[in-house]
Amino acid sequence: MFVASIIAAGGYALNDAADYAIDRLNRPNRPVASGALSPSRARMTGLALSILGVLCAFMLPVEAFFIAVVTAPALLIYAAFSRSLPVIGNLLVAACAAAGFLFGSVAVRADIGQTWWPALFALLVHFARELLKDVEDLPGDRESGRKTLPLIQGTPLTLRLAGGVLLLTAMLTPVPGYAGNLHPVYLPVVLLSTALPMAYTAGGAIVYPDRFDVSSSQKRLKWLMLTGMGSFLTGALL
Numbered sequence: 001m002f003v004a005s006i007i008a009a010g011g012y013a014l015n016d017a018a019d020y021a022i023d024r025l026n027r028p029n030r031p032v033a034s035g036a037l038s039p040s041r042a043r044m045t046g047l048a049l050s051i052l053g054v055l056c057a058f059m060l061p062v063e064a065f066f067i068a069v070v071t072a073p074a075l076l077i078y079a080a081f082s083r084s085l086p087v088i089g090n091l092l093v094a095a096c097a098a099a100g101f102l103f104g105s106v107a108v109r110a111d112i113g114q115t116w117w118p119a120l121f122a123l124l125v126h127f128a129r130e131l132l133k134d135v136e137d138l139p140g141d142r143e144s145g146r147k148t149l150p151l152i153q154g155t156p157l158t159l160r161l162a163g164g165v166l167l168l169t170a171m172l173t174p175v176p177g178y179a180g181n182l183h184p185v186y187l188p189v190v191l192l193s194t195a196l197p198m199a200y201t202a203g204g205a206i207v208y209p210d211r212f213d214v215s216s217s218q219k220r221l222k223w224l225m226l227t228g229m230g231s232f233l234t235g236a237l238l
Contacts, residue, residue: 003056003107004100007068010049011075011096017042018079025140050076063106071099086149090130098123117176118232122225124169129221131162136214156209163205166221170199173228177235186235193227 023033057068
């Protein structure tokens with residue numbers, strides 16, 4: 001967890017340094033956008049943390065080191081070129097989030113087979129969240145000339161795509177209960193705590209994109225990620 005947190009913090013710092021002008025409009029309370037930290041200082045901090053994370057990963061199993069070596073530069077690439085990578089940039093961030101589950105599994109030499117499903121769900125939910133964030137950041141992105149899917153194809157299509165990804169995730173959540181070695185309690189817990197609320201959110205984005213509340217849905221998805229992980233832990237530990 002320590003190594004993954006360092007690499008993630010480095011990625012956040014690099015991204016904040018690259019997006020400080022946009023964040024002055026979209027997220028003015030962030031450290032760089034608010035002026036509490038200069039872009040150059042944030043950039044140097046991000047690079048230092050990324051290098052430190054990779055060096056620390058060298059002491060872990062080779063599979064974990066490989067994931068760290070791939071993830072750290074991927075976050076750097078996203079920070080540098082996200083302006084011109086619509087959808088691809090969203091997928092890149094989502095893949096890095098999913099890699100955290102695989103990294104944790106191989107770092108402690110656990111059975112990676114139990115980690116593929118949480119990693120897949122993390123990939124899908126983070127991809128949907130990145131699309132929703134692009135919709136939320138539309139004013140600043142438009143003024144800065146950034147290329148995002150809602151600016152290129154419109155907000156309704158972006159919301160329907162995010163909703164479709166969330167609906168697919170909700171439909172897949174019961175599968176590990178049948179395909180994995182999880183306790184039977186996993187199914188009712190994940191359906192009630194995660195799948196049904198996620199399907200409800202997905203339906204709103206697909207059917208009513210013009211009335212969809214992106215901000216509240218973002219907060220709901222954060223809770224649903226926690227309930228989803230809690231469902232997996234419950235099924236695995238019982």
